[in-house]
Amino acid sequence: MKRANGRPLKARGRPREFDRDAALERAIDVFWRHGYEATSVSDLTAAMGINPPSLYAAFGDKEKLFLEAVGRYQEQRRQSLTKAFDEAPTAEEAVRRVLREAAGELAGSSHPRGCLLVMSDTNCSDASAHVQSDLAQRRAAMKASLKARIDRGAAAGELPRGTDTGALAEFYTTVFQGMAMQARDGATPKRLLATAEAAMRAWPRGVKRS
């Protein structure tokens, strides 16, 4: 940020003593484990290493912090999804790769189990309706981008005539969300991988488009 005359505008007042990005990463981790409502501000401040006033000054309130955490999380996922979609030669290979990667990510040991976007707004009271609809939109966006990749494959003649690409995208979204739940229940990456391979057997085969 600069002044109109181009001279640098230094931040006034006492400078923040914690790393905002690092604190946000800690918040993501906590929300990932316990979801939105079950995570208390005490949990957050403890994990972030700050006191409540610092949290509220830097992030607004618990809901804004959650939405910012979810936004960063989704952006990371979106990038790896886009990469898989662009690199895979066909829609089938794209979906296979996404599910295989998901098997490792959902049950990996470097993160909490499951998917923040899928799980964290279940079992919330009516007070969190706003959060719930926000996450539902994000999930819908992920499904839409999957459908777009499948449509691209269909346009390239990879799928039988008359294939319902929307239903296909919804099926694989359903499998992914189910895998997230299985991960929560302790499924290993290996078992999730077997489920992913089973799901790929449902890929439409038969008469191809001209």
Next chain:
Amino acid sequence: MKRANGRPLKARGRPREFDRDAALERAIDVFWRHGYEATSVSDLTAAMGINPPSLYAAFGDKEKLFLEAVGRYQEQRRQSLTKAFDEAPTAEEAVRRVLREAAGELAGSSHPRGCLLVMSDTNCSDASAHVQSDLAQRRAAMKASLKARIDRGAAAGELPRGTDTGALAEFYTTVFQGMAMQARDGATPKRLLATAEAAMRAWPRGVKRS
């Protein structure tokens, strides 16, 4: 309950003024909508039409009430599952029927959306670890009974040699749980049905056992 001498033992004290079974059904409905932790005792007493002391006298505490509600819910599901497993001529038809029925049940208008067993212990704090492990066991039992039906089909030569029936049961359990999440996000029975049919395309085909 009778006395040793066979004379009926009437209940002493003031009789209960509400229908315990009906109250339990109301509690199931509330837990079904909001899960375990997000449902408050106030929500429960309001829906059940009783005051806190009556709830605690009749059901113990919130956790015992929840587990009793889940137990009744699961017993109902178990019966319809057993019926489908017994009536279907093959394992494939049994699974197809279960998924088709699930499409209607999970998104039907006569109940809350989704599945009490699948969703209601997500996003709980560590204080509910006992409830979470109880439900995880119940989910494992449902998956085990699905595997048992598939094994029966495998023993009857319905499946290719070397089919991993455990992985197959886990795949369809995953699809079911994913369908429950989709139902929460507003999927219609029709769309869930399309997902169920897609999942059935993954049923193992090929060389059958002798």
Next chain:
DNA sequence: CTATATCTATACCGTCCGCTACATTAATGG
């Protein structure tokens, strides 16, 4: 009848919730 047992409603307990008032500290602007 009295004694006992149990359900009922009111009113409240201590604890944790999300959030903030306040005084203090540490930086810049002039």
Next chain:
DNA sequence: CCATTAATGTAGCGGACGGTATAGATATAG
């Protein structure tokens, strides 16, 4: 230097939480 701005730690706000003490009401036992 002093005024201004903003982040910090402490301490606590009003309210909702799960759960209960208590007193009154209503049944059976004898």
